[in-house]
Amino acid sequence: MPHGNDSCMKGHETASYISCLIHLWEEWVGLGSLEDYFSYLDYLVWVFTPLAVVFILPFVIVLFLYLSILFLHVYKRKNELKEAYSNNLWDCARKTLATLWDGHATIWHGYEIHGLEKIPDKGPALIVYYHGAIPIDYYYFLANVIIQKGRTCHSVADHILFKIPGFKLLLEVFSVMHGPQEECVKALQNGHLLGISPGGVREALFSDETYPLLWGKRKGFAQVAIDSKVPIIPMFTQNVREGFRSLGTLSFFKWVYERFRLPIAPVYGGFPVKFRTYLGDPIPYDPNVTATELAEKAQQAVQSLIDRHQKIPGNVLRALLERFPRRRKEE
DSSP states (O other), rough: OHHHHHHHHOOSSSSSSSHHHHHHHHHHHOOOOOHHHHHHHHHHHHHHHHHHHHHHHHHHHHHHHHHHHHHHHHHHHHHHTTTTTTTTTTTHHHHHEEEEEEEHHHHHOOOOEEEEGSSSSSSSSEEOOOOOOOOOHHHHHHHHHHIIIOOOOOOOOOGGGGSSTOHHHHHHHEEEEEHHHHHHHHHHHHOOOEEEOOOHHHHHHHHHHHOOOOOOOOOOOHHHHHHTTEEEEEEEEEEEHHEEEEEESSHHHHHHHHHHEEEOOEEEEOOOOEEEEEEEEBBOTTTTTTHHHHHHHHHHHHHHHHHHHOOOSOOOHHHHHHHSOOOOOOO
């Protein structure tokens, strides 16, 4: 009986030369069949693609932020001569970016905002909100305030945000501050709106689908409202935790944060779920209320919005169906 190699070298009666080479390569590598190998690759791609997508989508928001920063740099270069003569240099840029972010909100999340009339057209107010894994709902809220109210809402952010390369200009243009109480009081006394999330990074990473408020005993924001003599307006966005999820609920990431204060829990998601932002009734300034009592009132007000508008536990599929409801057949 002739050897397999010999059959390939003898003419082209039984198989082509290329087919023989492929056959010999398969035997040399140890694969039974290239077809089986590629079928296995297809299976791996099919299994891991959804997993990759849910971790890639959050970077789309980061990309959108950097595109916003790039726009601001181009805008600044184009208008650098006007900067010395105009106090409203960035108004057009803010409105342009607000329109783009509002478009993203409408297309991707079918975004709605209820109670925007509770935000004063003039004068200060402190907006207190629940912090999602990524506070993209708060960005949408800021865009609506700029478009519909013609106002810029100052914001308090964690110091980590100020260390991200390239973010400096974006934070300056949209009046984002690190948040010493004195600076917050100053902004409110100057008649500005101010947004703050008492839960901050801890609530963003370690809250879960049951939407617990992780404010601890924080009352600095309440003291700011008392010192500034301004009302507190509670705010919550329905399904914000279904849009983006955090792995911070895993014990390892909790241990790292509590031990080293490093917020390293990965965030995944970017699902096009339905977002509805609700603004509650303002809590008026009362000189007889202490900071501790006011903080409790604000927490109860945000919790009331969660209880009223959020189904617990949150569910991504249900939130997607709210975004894309099935059309009922007419009877």
